Amino acid sequence: MPATEVALATSIPPGMKRPGPGGAEAGAIWRQDCIASWPAPGWRILTVNPAEESASLANLPETIERRTAEPGVAEAYGRPGAWVGDALRQAVATGAPVVGLVNADIRLDLDATRRAALAAEARQAMLACNRMDVQHAAQAEGAAYRYGYDLVLMPAAMAQRIDLTGFAFGVPWWDYWIVLDALLRGLPVRAVRCDGIRHLAHKAAWNQPGWRRALRVLMAHLAPRRAALGALGLGPVAEAVADLLLAIASREEEGYPVAEMITVAGTRFGLEVVRLAEREALRLD
Amino acid sequence: MATGPWRRRAVHDLVFAIDGSGWHEPAMRDAVGFRWSGPGRFSVLRVAAPPGAGRGEAQIVLDPGEAIPDVAVFLNGQRLAAAPRRLGAFGVLDFAWDAAAAEGAGPLEFWFLADRITQLPAPGERMRGVGFRLSTLTIESAEDGPAPARESAALIAGRRFLAERLPVAAGKPWISFRSQGEARLLDLRLDGARLGPTPQPHLAFAIQAGAGGAELALGAPGGGTVTAGLTADGAWRPGIGLSPRDELLVLRLVGELPRAFGRWLDQAMAGAAPDAELLSFWRRQLGIIARAADLRLAALLADGPDPYAGDPDVPFAWPSVST
Incomplete structure (x- = not known):
């Protein structure tokens, strides 16, 4: 067994629902496939879950290491879960030189060459990897989804500088903030497209109020570092959008049309983060 | 990398x-x-x-x-x-x-x-x-990119030289297409162009292209006409009658023709039903002509008369006799 090169953290849910061909329920099999796809020589996998989920995870394979999550997600988001920052810290604690996060509904169809390439590149920079959406598990080709990062790898030293406080798995915006936080610190980020990072397409699991609430978390992180945003050369529109969101993201109760403004401005801000990440865009064959 | x-x-x-x-x-x-x-x-x-x-x-x-x-x-x-x-x-x-x-x-x-x-x-x-x-x-x-250039300072100096000693502007383009037997002709009018220090309110290119090469005529109302051409193998065939500096300016302007064509496309093709074959033909021809002019410009800058000689503020002078 080679030494651990990559420690990958996630939070496997007790169950998963996904639409399959003909409307059949495909979530359980997809969840199983995802779990089986992550471990590989040199890749150590951790799942971080709240204590109340431990019984339902008893049947996980031995290749998945279980960790108990820090509390607070249920209180913050109304359902049990794990903090993203907690998971990343658990990965760093393994001592692996490369650490990462993966969403639990991602299947990694990565051969040894691709894994080696990812691990080598992630020693130099944060790799924010897009997923490929497939309609069913056996689909060979699918559309790349550019507006999210479902697998993020980075040097362990970089992970120790990233602040993910307040973001939980399954809640939007954590993947944008992890990219933006690195860029604001002057750390290298690369947007990666790799067809081996697969996701069984489903309707969005989040709703607009939850999306805006998570955006407030991001804006709370951004507020004290607004000056650093200007150094990224985003342009006047992006900076104005950021300023607008900083002003109104936590003032939704002030009436019409603040929520709508947050939605529109937040969408544009997200696009700007994607554009920033894609300044260094790579494809892994 | x-x-x-x-x-x-x-x-x-x-x-x-x-x-x-x-x-x-x-x-x-x-x-x-x-x-x-x-x-x-x-x-x-x-x-x-x-x-x-x-x-x-x-x-x-x-x-x-x-x-x-x-x-x-x-x-x-x-x-x-x-x-x-x-x-x-x-x-x-x-x-x-x-x-x-x-x-x-x-x-x-x-x-x-x-x-x-x-x-x-x-x-x-x-x-x-x-x-x-x-x-x-x-x-x-499709391939790994080239190694980073080591002649950055030379490139910067060269661009500054071109901008300051040989400035040109193509202005607003107007284009019409004609044919004459087997030959295809393009009439390109440039409004508000500039050759060196001299504004050119109206310039007119007449370009004929075919398998045997291309013929260009550039003129201005009240000025002379400059002719030049491309041989069948794509080499620039210069006209005569221009000073060395003014020939460089004309070559610079010819090098701008593909971009002028692009600007014309932006304004003329809105809602149009284009003849894609015709547009494709002329875009490629202008690319060939511009590259030949760029090569000729490079050759003259390398081995021609001293490009720093003379006063860059001297007005552009059309030849007195058509050549």
Whole structure:
């Protein structure tokens, strides 16, 4: 067994629902496939879950290491879960030189060459990897989804500088903030497209109020570092959008049309983060 | 620098500002951004790209059950073979080009020619012509890129020299096409051009192109006419009657013709039913002519009269007799 090169953290849910061909329920099999796809020589996998989920995870394979999550997600988001920052810290604690996060509904169809390439590149920079959406598990080709990062790898030293406080798995915006936080610190980020990072397409699991609430978390992180945003050369529109969101993201109760403004401005801000990440865009064959 | 199985990509998302024409305003659907092509069949997109051979991917947003639209793709006037494939809610056009197609200064100029235009209501507005919904254009080098240049200072100095000693501006282009027997002719008028320190309110190029090369005549009302040409193997055949400095200025202006053609496309093709073969022919011809002029310019700067000799503020002088 080679030494651990990559420690990958996630939070496997007790169950998963996904639409399959003909409307059949495909979530359980997809969840199983995802779990089986992550471990590989040199890749150590951790799942971080709240204590109340431990019984339902008893049947996980031995290749998945279980960790108990820090509390607070249920209180913050109304359902049990794990903090993203907690998971990343658990990965760093393994001592692996490369650490990462993966969403639990991602299947990694990565051969040894691709894994080696990812691990080598992630020693130099944060790799924010897009997923490929497939309609069913056996689909060979699918559309790349550019507006999210479902697998993020980075040097362990970089992970120790990233602040993910307040973001939980399954809640939007954590993947944008992890990219933006690195860029604001002057750390290298690369947007990666790799067809081996697969996701069984489903309707969005989040709703607009939850999306805006998570955006407030991001804006709370951004507020004290607004000056650093200007150094990224985003342009006047992006900076104005950021300023607008900083002003109104936590003032939704002030009436019409603040929520709508947050939605529109937040969408544009997200696009700007994607554009920033894609300044260094790579494809892994 | 990524190597091995890694490929660098340049992603151009059409929700942001673009350099080009023939596109409606950006829109979002299901969290995916795009622009409708239209109102005409012809759309232009210019993107920065590394030199040399490359490959591209145009991602088109589709409705459920919608067939991938028939879209012809051109690069710098050269038709590219575009292979369509469907990926879920997207259609993808894959295409590639060789180094020759990407040759020349400036951005890559892609043309998209939609097979048909449909009238659809714009949100809150009247009907408008639309072709297809382009979400992104992604460019990759087909080979590893060149090593970083070591002559950066020389490049900077050269650009400054050209801008300060040999400034030209092509102005606003107006183009008409003619034919004369087998020959194809292009009349190109430039309003508000400049040759060195001298404004040229109206310049007129007459260009005849064919298998035997090309003939160019450049003139101004009240001025003389300069003729030049291209041999069948693409070499520049200079005219006579210009001072060495003014010949350099004319060569610089000829080098601007592909970009002037692009600006004309942006204004003239809105809503037009273009003759793609004709446009393609002339875009390629202008590329060939511009490259030949650039080569001649380079040769003169290297081995011709001292380019620093003389006063750059001396007005441009047309030859007194047509040559």
